[in-house]
Amino acid sequence: MSVIKFSLKKIQITFNQDKPGGYILKKYFIFLTLFLLTYSAFAQLPKFNMQSQREKMIEQKNIHIKKMLQSESEKTQNQEEYDVKYYSLDLIPDPTTEILTGKVQIVGAVLSSGLNYVELNFINNMTIDGLYLTENPGTNLTYTHTNNILTVNLDQDYSQGQHFDFVVEYHGLPLYGFGFSSYHGSPMIWTLSQPYGARAWWPCKDIPSDKADSVDIRVTVPSELIVASNGVLRETIKEGANTTYWWHEKYPIVSYLVSLAIHPYTVEYDNYIYNDLADTMKIHFYMFPNHVNELQGINALIKDQIGFFSDIFGPYPYLDEKYGHADFLGGGAMEHQTCSSFSFWNEWVYAHELAHQWWGDLITCDTWHHIWLNEGFATYSEALWAEHAYGHIYGPHTASMYQLQESFYLGPGTIYVEDPLTQTIFSGALSYNKASWVLHMLRHVVGDTTFFEILSTYYNSPEHRFGTATTEEFQELCEQVSGMDLEYFFHQWIYESGYPIYEYAWTSTDLGDGTYRVEGYIDQIQTEYPLYKMPLDISIVSISVDTNIVTHTLMNDTVIFRN
Ligand SMILES: [Zn+2]
Known part of the structure; x- marks a missing residue:
């Protein structure tokens, strides 16, 4: 774009009773404001x-x-050649050893024929324990794991439109993006993956432009802990001293928004009622027990904020799932899809992270440039x-x-x-x-x-x-x-x-x-x-018997303004 030529602009405003359409101002005071x-x-x-x-x-x-x-942050050429459709994460974060054991299923659609390997982002320190086709756990797919890229060699050449579907088993202590912390003597396990952190704790195409169509997240923890995550809670399965929480996000989701917040939370609920009182969405609050009283007042605001943003932007995007938020120790706050995380609390940060459910989660910046x-x-x-x-x-x-x-x-x-x-x-x-x-x-x-x-x-x-x-x-x-x-x-x-x-x-x-x-x-x-x-x-305000305010909007290439 060329540089706009600009010279001193003169704004001349004359008030004259004789001029048709002119402004008639009585004596006392005239005040010009530049807003x-x-x-x-x-x-x-x-x-x-x-x-x-x-x-x-x-x-x-x-x-x-x-x-x-x-870690490497750019999309690889190979990652242009497939589209992730689905992830299933089975995770066991052990608060005692601080080792995360995982099993991640990845389904992708092939975009260009002849694809015979898949590159995933995954930090090198994590150890691969197995790699096989989902439908046949007996197969062993070969792989390399260098430069924080896990390259999975597929069982055949895949043609455009075909789907690959395999499982990666692994374990390790995530270097970042995943925290084993403690709060008031109890484990507080959290994730904060934006922008490049998901790859530190699960193998994925860690690129904002490729959302999975849906995700299942199953997390097994000692039964005194509660797991908050994305989407809806399908099931909790108790086995011995452990409980598995099965969360399902049925809407498209980017890798950095997949999240966990785990603690012996106090959980409370509220309702967002919409559609002329005909429908209700559950609101979930996962609170540190000692914060419950402190957060009562501010948590009560959330349903009003959801209603307001729904009015001006469009309905809350995940109405048939939930709005939730969880206290965490990741620092700051993060707009995890349907389950934000907070380490400080006020109505402005609540509004900020809630608005991200529309701007950030429903519609995500395609790359970090944006x-x-x-x-x-x-x-x-x-x-x-x-x-x-x-x-x-x-x-x-x-x-x-x-x-x-x-x-x-x-x-x-x-x-x-x-x-x-x-x-x-x-x-x-x-x-x-x-x-x-x-x-x-x-x-x-x-x-x-x-x-x-x-x-x-x-x-x-x-x-x-x-x-x-x-x-x-x-x-x-x-x-x-x-x-x-x-x-x-x-x-x-x-x-x-x-x-x-x-x-x-x-x-x-x-x-x-x-x-x-x-x-x-x-x-x-x-x-x-x-x-x-x-x-x-530019406003011209006269204070007279009746206050007279006249506002003009000028482009600064307007040469002269008259009245
Ligand atoms: Zn933000």
Whole structure:
């Protein structure tokens, strides 16, 4: 995109009783506000130190990623040649030895004929105990396990459309992504796999663009422990001193969202009632026993948040399964599909992780380049919740972004992650805060009605729903719904670095006949970054017998504005 030519813009606003359609203002006071630069106080809203909590959460994620980056992270050529259909995980995490023993079945559809081996991501330290065709455990498939890739040699050449189906048995102490911790003297076993952690504890195609159509997860633990996981609990089977929890996720799921949270939890339930009181979805809370009282009030909010997001985005995607969340020691919080994990608790992080069930879980960023489609959306959803619950278009989250903009929001770097292997994927400034501002600006550029139409179209789109999306695809969808060319918008805000800095001034002249003439000047003065094409709201407020507020939206390539 070419650089937009920009020169000092003159905004001339004249109020004249004689001019048809002009603004008639009585004496007293005229006040011109640039909304973009307005800061409001939010004393009436609940205050949480959102920013420092988010920083902690992101820091935790980035510590995990540093460990995870020891492994290969790119999709291999072979992984382009098959599509995972189904995983079945049978897991025995032993809290005493801290050894995980696993048996994972993998079913995949072959995309190009002649496929005779399958590459899975699996960290080298895990030991392979067996590898065989599911239908014939007597067969032994040969394999290699180097560079954190498990290469399984299939029993024959598979042609396009055929399915392979085999089982990997293994054991080991996962290096990351899987924790054997202890809480108040009891085992607390947890997973946190985003972005590259699933491969540390189970062999899989650990790539966000390929969701399994469904997953079964069976976990055997000492009977005093409770296992929370994805989807619905099919069965609990008690055998001797152990119990097996069988969870089934029938909806497509990406590898990093497959999760476990295990502890002698106190489990409580609530109901989300929808469809004019005709239907009910169970809400599950897996709580550390000493947190139960503390969480009562805040847990009660969840059903309202599900209702609100369902109203503005589309129905909660997993209505016939559940919403659940579990306390864990993985650090921060994580939007595991139908069962989020939390190590801190407030209504904003609840709203954030819940919103991910739509933006992140139902529709997942296709690659880590596009992580803002997860994090920017979830972060902006916190502000949407604040707007709904507290009646202000901004809210405490956005207020905190204003307060910390110098240190946390404004800065170089692109929201589009150019190189996920060397750049910070979970940049608080870019993927979370700036990206949520971009959605707020998009809302203004296309208008409120169109913005929410974009979200519901995105939610309903067959090509993204239960699948993935890229920035380009989201832009195309925005353009289709709005009928606007948004190339400039996405280019400057997603793919370019920086932000505009405005300088402005205004004067008013009493024309002596009860009217005023107002002249305003505005300019972009940033030197490090190119000029921005953005609409800017300018309000003229007169305080008279009746307050008169007039708002104009100007593109900054408008030469002169008159009234
Ligand atoms: Zn998030």
